[in-house]
Amino acid sequence: MVARQDAVGNPADKPDLLMLVPLFSGMPPQLLGELARKLRPLRFRAGTAIFHADDVGSMLYIIIKGAVKIFIPSTDGREVVLAIHRAGDLFGEMSLLDDERRSASATTLEDTEMFSLSRQDFQDVLTRHPEAMRAIVRVLVRRLRLTNQSIQDAYLLDVPGRLARRLLILADEHGIDGEHGGVEIGLKVSQQDLASMIGASRVAVNKQLQAWRQKDIVDVRRQRVTILKPEELEHHFALSP
Ligand code: CMP
DSSP states (O other): OOOBBBBOGGGGGGGHHHTTTTTTTOOHHHHHHHHTTTOEEEEEETOOEETTTTSSSEEEEEEEEEEEEEEEEEEEEEEEEOOOEEEEEEEHHHHHHHHOOOSSEEEEOOOOEEEHHHHHHHHHHHHHHHHHHHHHHHHHHHHHHHHHHHHHHHHOOOHHHHHHHHHHHHHHHHHOBBTTTTTTEOOOOOOOHHHHHHHOOHHHHHHHHHHHHTTTTTTEEETTTSSSOOHHHHHHTOOOO
16 A cells, blocks of 8 residues: 655644654754754554565654554564554664665554654764764664563563563553553554564464453453553563563
8 A cells, every 4th residue: 555645734843842752852952943844744544554674765754643563574464563653753764774675564553643854864863963873772772672572572471471561561651541440552452463463363362361351450442452450460471580
């Protein structure tokens, strides 16, 4: 599917939005204004492919509103979901940094607004502003830590343990107050997406969620998961280092 893109307003009018993005938050206001003029505003409907793995990368994307799934598709139609990025997050930096192809595909999970920055402008920012370079290194190191954690989980935990850990990470990153108490993961994630995040089948994820639902450990409504008893979930991976 070709991405539908509409302008959503001039970022030069909204340099304060950039303060929300860790990459830019340390920059003086004058430089933020300069940068804002180089950003291109985009809006995508939910379910739109922004780019595909192996494409040539030409843009960095900064999410202002919405959510983007980063995944590696396989030839049999399955996916490995690497991450879900939200407002304040950036993606598409890897191929601009190493001049390789896109390492993964990106698709919107919700109606999403973002800014794009060209390869040249991104590289200029990093060259001219050491604090931006440090911010990018922090982003990459954090992703490496999360990836290490996922590898560890894949080796050491069973499906309930991996699912429990992933739900708590999602709640930590995207949690909002639940309608009926607890912490709701403020994101529509299908059971297939959850399965693709932890390397399990949808059936196994469904079975485990039902079991936890019956014990009031979680609540699941309209693809939204609410964690009611986090300590019960922690129990499933507490023995892992
Ligand atoms: P790029 O390789 O240009 O295109 C795919 C993007 O997905 C990549 O840049 C990163 O921004 C993002 N990405 C790839 N792997 C991960 C990961 N493990 N965690 C979070 N984001 C990732």
